[in-house]
Amino acid sequence: MNHPITPSCNEVRTTFKKIWGYEDFRPPQGEIVNTLLAQKDALIIMPTGGGKSICFQLPALLQTGLTLVVSPLVALMENQVQELLQHHQKAALLHSELPSSQRRTTLQALERQQLRLLYLSPETLLSTPVWERLCHPQLRINGIILDEAHCLVQWGDTFRPAYRRLGAVRPALLKSKPPGTKISIAAFTATADPLAQKIISTVLQLQQPEVFRLNPYRPNLHTSVRIAWTPRSRKQQLLQFIQNRPQQPGLIYVRTRRDSENLAAWLAGMGYDTASYHAGLGATERRAVEANWLGGKIPFVVCTCAFGMGINKPDVRWVIHFHAPHLLSEYVQEIGRAGRDGKPAQALTLVSEPTGWLDPEDKQRQEFFQEQMRSQQQIAQQLVKKLPKTGEVNAVTKQFPDGATALALLHSSGQLNWLDPFHYTITSKIKNQPTTQSQAAKQMHQYLTTKQCRWQFLLHAFGFDREAANWRCGHCDNCH
Structure with a gap:
């Protein structure tokens, strides 16, 4: 004992x-x-x-x-x-x-x-x-x-x-x-x-x-959202923002590996010392980029969500979301990399104009994300008919390429119980509609378009309603 x-x-x-x-x-x-x-x-x-x-x-x-x-x-x-x-x-x-x-x-x-x-x-x-x-x-x-x-x-x-x-x-x-x-x-x-x-x-x-x-509010973190009317204007706004902050440590977040490599190459062509960082890089490359950034050899990194979790650099002065994240929780995680030393820091998000006529990329990204979610749900529900009612996870994944994901989605919808970490039993019809990320994605869209104090919105979203009641941070773009 x-x-x-x-x-x-x-x-x-x-x-x-x-x-x-x-x-x-x-x-x-x-x-x-x-x-x-x-x-x-x-x-x-x-x-x-x-x-x-x-x-x-x-x-x-x-x-x-x-x-x-x-x-x-x-x-x-x-x-x-x-x-x-x-x-x-x-x-x-x-x-x-x-x-x-x-x-x-x-x-x-x-x-x-x-x-x-x-x-x-x-x-x-x-x-x-x-x-x-x-x-x-x-x-x-x-x-x-x-x-x-x-x-x-x-x-x-x-x-x-x-x-x-x-x-x-x-x-x-x-x-x-x-x-x-x-x-x-x-x-x-x-x-x-x-x-x-x-x-x-x-x-x-x-x-x-x-x-x-503890509520997520950080008084030194100044949040803002700006519309980029065209892809070219998005790059120009990014460039202007960086030029105004020479040699200040920062991070540029994008959504995909390809975006990370393309944007880093474009900025390097503009004469900036930077690097691309994503989960597809080998361990040695990733470590090198982290070390160069932490040591101040490169002022900023163009990265996907794979960068930053648990990496402690107190003097990050800015975080730009070149593309908005799909989920509010990702957004708060990522802006939270800035200003850990308590000194003022900026968090800027660039978004396409709402109609998507001049720059449909944001809309397409969002639709692709939701489509992926839907199709994974469908695959899981189709697999239910083929899967043994009681089984072992490794056997299932050998037989069905999407087996592990299907089991996770069935667990999420209350149709499956784990008998131990390796054996499952499928129980019944869908008990709870899986709380797909599409609900969370809607919330992210509301945040980007809100006219209220951005920190007040975030406090509400994360369940701090009492604190949010009469809140005005006084330093986000909406309060200004």
Whole structure:
């Protein structure tokens, strides 16, 4: 049984200061640390740059046993683990890009119980070599942390179906451990509206979670939306914005890999030092771009949503959305990269004129996104007829190329239960219409066209209605 010996407040503060050098917590960091030390489930929503990672790293380092950190991106894991190793802490990571020798070393350290924190993706967590070791009865696991938990909502139905199986992880692990063992689960994110919070809690099967919610408002972040009447005008506005901020660190967000490469090439042709960044680049290339940007060798990067999560550069002065994101949660994540040092920062979004006559690109992008969602739903419903009522996920994915996505979508619509992380049973007709991203996409469109204070809109959207009641930030384009 792993009844934790809870460290005293004094011990917690001393370790906090010794590792990170801070005198005291920022609220609600202290309460979150205590919640996790007491091995209670938790859902934590704090703005980007609010010090979330310390909230789960500190309890993990204070306990004997292992804490698993499920994280969506390699860059995010690498940054956090690197920092922990610099502080001489027992942390490691596992992902598909690792050389096999490093992978072996980490798996051995896991078997020998030499780790306090192990970072991995949902897919790696559910891979056979890792899962078998985690199920060893002697391996003590204190908790599972889901970092950037909004990815479960954004990607879990289609792009990363393994997210939908995470709720079955704790019960399956507990079956392999001594009776009376406790494993807590905590989900951390900067953006989750009330619906996303409900999905996260339901999928992860959180048990009476303590909920910590801080609103996303950042007083130093000045938001604005501008219409670009033609594709040429969009580029001109971008150029003018950059010219007015020479050598200031920034980020330009686009939607696709191709856009990222084309726009970076165009800006390089204009004499700017920049680079393209997207998930299709090799690990070495990605690391090089990150290092050049963090070190100030290139002032800005032209990137897709694959860039920035967990990368901490405090002095980013601006973020431009050359294309608007599809979802409000992505938008808040991405503008949150700017102004982490508390100094003024700009967040500009460029949009086509509403009719789409002069520049139909935005409209086409939106329609393509919604069409993709619809067709994936249809494929899933057609596959239902062919899938075995009870089955094993790897067998299904071997037989049907879209099998994993179909299972995730069926789980999302309440038609499927996971018996454990690998075996499912299909139950019945659609219980709940899958809350497709199209609802969320509508909200993004409303934000871009609203005449009210932009921060007031965001507070409402993320469920902070009381705070939003008479809100005027005074510094967005609409307040001006």
